[in-house]
Amino acid sequence: MSVAKSPTVYDVAERAGVSIATVSFAFSQPHRVKDSTRNSVLDAARALGYVPSASARGLAKGRTGALGLFSFDFLNFLPDAEGMKKDRAAAVVAPNDDCRLFPVWVDEVQRGVELESFSRGYALMIGGGNKASSERAVTDIAGRVDGLIIFPRTIPADVTRRISARIPVLELSEPSHNDGLHHVTVDNADGVQQLMEHLLGVHGFRKLMFVSIPNVETEARYQAFTAALRARGLEVSPVVESRPGASGVTSELIRNLLASGTLPDCFVCANDEEALVVMETLKAAGVSVPDQVAVTGFDGVVAGRLVSPTLTTVRQPMELMGRTAVEILVDAISQPVSPLVEKQLPVRLVVRESCGCS
Amino acid sequence: MSVAKSPTVYDVAERAGVSIATVSFAFSQPHRVKDSTRNSVLDAARALGYVPSASARGLAKGRTGALGLFSFDFLNFLPDAEGMKKDRAAAVVAPNDDCRLFPVWVDEVQRGVELESFSRGYALMIGGGNKASSERAVTDIAGRVDGLIIFPRTIPADVTRRISARIPVLELSEPSHNDGLHHVTVDNADGVQQLMEHLLGVHGFRKLMFVSIPNVETEARYQAFTAALRARGLEVSPVVESRPGASGVTSELIRNLLASGTLPDCFVCANDEEALVVMETLKAAGVSVPDQVAVTGFDGVVAGRLVSPTLTTVRQPMELMGRTAVEILVDAISQPVSPLVEKQLPVRLVVRESCGCS
DNA sequence: CAGCCCGATCTAAGCGCATTGAGAGCCTTA
DNA sequence: TAAGGCTCTCAATGCGCTTAGATCGGGCTG
Numbered sequence: 001m002s003v004a005k006s007p008t009v010y011d012v013a014e015r016a017g018v019s020i021a022t023v024s025f026a027f028s029q030p031h032r033v034k035d036s037t038r039n040s041v042l043d044a045a046r047a048l049g050y051v052p053s054a055s056a057r058g059l060a061k062g063r064t065g066a067l068g069l070f071s072f073d074f075l076n077f078l079p080d081a082e083g084m085k086k087d088r089a090a091a092v093v094a095p096n097d098d099c100r101l102f103p104v105w106v107d108e109v110q111r112g113v114e115l116e117s118f119s120r121g122y123a124l125m126i127g128g129g130n131k132a133s134s135e136r137a138v139t140d141i142a143g144r145v146d147g148l149i150i151f152p153r154t155i156p157a158d159v160t161r162r163i164s165a166r167i168p169v170l171e172l173s174e175p176s177h178n179d180g181l182h183h184v185t186v187d188n189a190d191g192v193q194q195l196m197e198h199l200l201g202v203h204g205f206r207k208l209m210f211v212s213i214p215n216v217e218t219e220a221r222y223q224a225f226t227a228a229l230r231a232r233g234l235e236v237s238p239v240v241e242s243r244p245g246a247s248g249v250t251s252e253l254i255r256n257l258l259a260s261g262t263l264p265d266c267f268v269c270a271n272d273e274e275a276l277v278v279m280e281t282l283k284a285a286g287v288s289v290p291d292q293v294a295v296t297g298f299d300g301v302v303a304g305r306l307v308s309p310t311l312t313t314v315r316q317p318m319e320l321m322g323r324t325a326v327e328i329l330v331d332a333i334s335q336p337v338s339p340l341v342e343k344q345l346p347v348r349l350v351v352r353e354s355c356g357c358s
Numbered sequence: 359m360s361v362a363k364s365p366t367v368y369d370v371a372e373r374a375g376v377s378i379a380t381v382s383f384a385f386s387q388p389h390r391v392k393d394s395t396r397n398s399v400l401d402a403a404r405a406l407g408y409v410p411s412a413s414a415r416g417l418a419k420g421r422t423g424a425l426g427l428f429s430f431d432f433l434n435f436l437p438d439a440e441g442m443k444k445d446r447a448a449a450v451v452a453p454n455d456d457c458r459l460f461p462v463w464v465d466e467v468q469r470g471v472e473l474e475s476f477s478r479g480y481a482l483m484i485g486g487g488n489k490a491s492s493e494r495a496v497t498d499i500a501g502r503v504d505g506l507i508i509f510p511r512t513i514p515a516d517v518t519r520r521i522s523a524r525i526p527v528l529e530l531s532e533p534s535h536n537d538g539l540h541h542v543t544v545d546n547a548d549g550v551q552q553l554m555e556h557l558l559g560v561h562g563f564r565k566l567m568f569v570s571i572p573n574v575e576t577e578a579r580y581q582a583f584t585a586a587l588r589a590r591g592l593e594v595s596p597v598v599e600s601r602p603g604a605s606g607v608t609s610e611l612i613r614n615l616l617a618s619g620t621l622p623d624c625f626v627c628a629n630d631e632e633a634l635v636v637m638e639t640l641k642a643a644g645v646s647v648p649d650q651v652a653v654t655g656f657d658g659v660v661a662g663r664l665v666s667p668t669l670t671t672v673r674q675p676m677e678l679m680g681r682t683a684v685e686i687l688v689d690a691i692s693q694p695v696s697p698l699v700e701k702q703l704p705v706r707l708v709v710r711e712s713c714g715c716s
Numbered sequence: 717c718a719g720c721c722c723g724a725t726c727t728a729a730g731c732g733c734a735t736t737g738a739g740a741g742c743c744t745t746a
Numbered sequence: 747t748a749a750g751g752c753t754c755t756c757a758a759t760g761c762g763c764t765t766a767g768a769t770c771g772g773g774c775t776g
Binding site: 058 | 732733734735
């Protein structure tokens with residue numbers, strides 16, 4: 001409210017009858033200042049309502065004391081977001097209760113990043129933005145922090161390269177050769193192998209199809225999928241390619257399979273999001289899951305526990321991924337010449353109903 | 359990785375053969391610079407990997423372009439957090455699958471804050487910290503932003519007062535007289551009234567007990583609770599006082615009620631968190647919900663949909679609360695002498711199983 | 717052709733803090 | 747008593763950027 005110019009070190013110094021250096025020391029290096037002096041400085045600061053400017057501090061120290069997380073652009077990413085924004089009134093009365101929109105895995109990772117940052121004394125700067133302003137948005141937040149975490153496939157390589165010359169940058173993705181970034185990811189191959197052992201061994205499925213948006217993450221999962229099939233001498237069907245948000249494509253493919261009577265025993269989806277679309281499509285087509293066909297996912301998002309049947313999946317340790325990322329960045333910040341770190345975390349099979357287990 | 363000092367406006371200016379002012383203009387006021395000049399500046403910036411320093415910019419402009427959100431201290435707030443941290447290995451294999459810990463309502467509000475901030479071109483600074491360093495932590499983030507959002511009962515009044523003299527501050531709580539803060543809250547009274555109409559009208563309950571940690575929010579809900587009872591001439595039992603995280607207290611009280619055979623028709627809980635504790639306690643005591651006693655909550659968190667029976671509750675428009683908060687702050691930032699805003703948002707009854715509906 | 721105006725660019729002065737090197741007292745020690 | 751060693755404090759400088767005001771060439775007008 002009050003528009004009074006906010007007090008600075010100068011004001012505090014004057015009121016306490018000392019120099020600004022002493023004020024600064026009183027806060028940052030208490031032992032260098034006599035007790036009585038420090039107290040009078042702190043009193044003056046309190047009386048004036050002094051709040052140190054992080055901008056000035058950051059500029060002077062060459063560090064901001066904050067970490068950055070560049071998030072997906074939910075405004076474009078989430079199918080309903082635009083509609084929700086347009087129809088604000090509707091949102092009031094019928095708030096978004098769709099767990100496919102929140103929390104997604106990004107949110108769980110973010111929670112881990114938050115917790116670990118706070119406990120290490122860093123503030124967290126979260127950025128996001130629409131595609132159009134993407135580069136602007138990311139350099140904007142890069143300029144505010146001492147280290148940056150980014151989600152896979154959100155930022156062009158040349159931009160991350162430029163930023164990583166300034167501060168350490170960690171991407172939550174499979175290591176990419178010589179990209180100058182730290183990496184934290186999960187053991188995709190092992191996860192799929194655990195899953196396939198269950199599907200092939202316990203359920204005895206023989207005909208399985210992989211559903212995926214092709215990218216680096218899903219590629220690793222697909223390789224493990226085909227390897228498991230080949231190891232048992234089973235046939236490998238072509239991938240069912242879906243597209244983000246475009247459930248139309250997936251549903252058309254599934255309808256074709258239905259029409260030709262070539263439905264597999266199980267749809268192995270590259271992630272939970274896909275799996276939920278597939279399940280919805282099957283339900284709409286009157287196909288029973290898991291009686292007529294099984295469905296599995298990968299990630300372990302909350303939505304998978306809310307659908308019926310509940311989703312069998314491979315759970316990623318998302319909070320831990322976030323914490324680990326912070327840990328690596330903090331180390332890199334304190335030791336600027338340390339080598340790039342690439343860490344792979346374990347995953348865990350979560351058997352629920354959609355594979356045919358009860 | 360590279361420890362090369364990162365380039366500044368000076369470097370860019372030199373390479374482009376212009377003054378630093380021109381570099382600055384090329385970015386912030388493109389129309390003031392001739393096209394050819396601007397291009398050569400941008401080329402130079404790109405070639406050097408220039409990333410503007412937000413600290414310097416913030417200092418020069420007197421604004422940071424970021425909003426702040428001061429979060430609960432989850433490290434102390436969440437019962438399991440400490441254990442999880444200690445046993446990191448366990449967290450890897452058995453990550454936290456408990457929806458009572460995530461997402462809680464705070465997280466949903468945060469999502470709204472994020473989305474609205476991004477779409478308005480603000481970055482979001484998230485702060486948190488342990489109680490010991492609370493004041494330090496909050497002034498730290500206050501020093502980094504142009505406006506601050508805080509959750510109820512997280513920060514002492516004298517601290518918020520001091521900060522609000524510097525930047526606009528909004529608390530997500532019932533307005534408190536003359537505290538110098540903006541407020542966004544929900545219509546607690548209306549929510550409870552909708553709920554009570556359902557419980558008294560549809561279900562015909564006559565004996566209801568209120569379960570609560572007493573504070574400003576729950577007080578408003580309790581008042582509406584007693585008002586509804588009195589309006590129908592029903593008796594008002596004393597509040598069952600619970601304590602955060604201390605399910606022991608609640609369960610002891612409930613056990614007493616059981617022993618004395620004075621179980622009510624329904625436990626009306628001040629929020630979902632309480633309700634989940636009550637349901638768990640009842641289940642442990644072998645009492646069937648909703649057959650022997652009904653339970654209701656308030657908030658509409660995800661966990662309420664995952665328990666069995668699913669939780670009847672009053673849903674707050676959490677994402678909208680976050681968005682609204684940002685909206686108010688952004689206005690306040692652009693018009694420093696505007697009056698304090700207090701906004702109340704509508705809520706909605708969500709009837710599920712725990713009240714006895716199917 | 718002098719006088720103006722205007723666009724494009726530059727010069728210079730901070731923004732609020734951290735930090736270095738030096739000064740001012742004061743206490744020890746020889 | 748002088749010299750040396752402390753402790754506490756200060757003056758001064760720079761961090762990288764924005765921006766008001768000055769400058770400098772044209773192009774126009776009369």
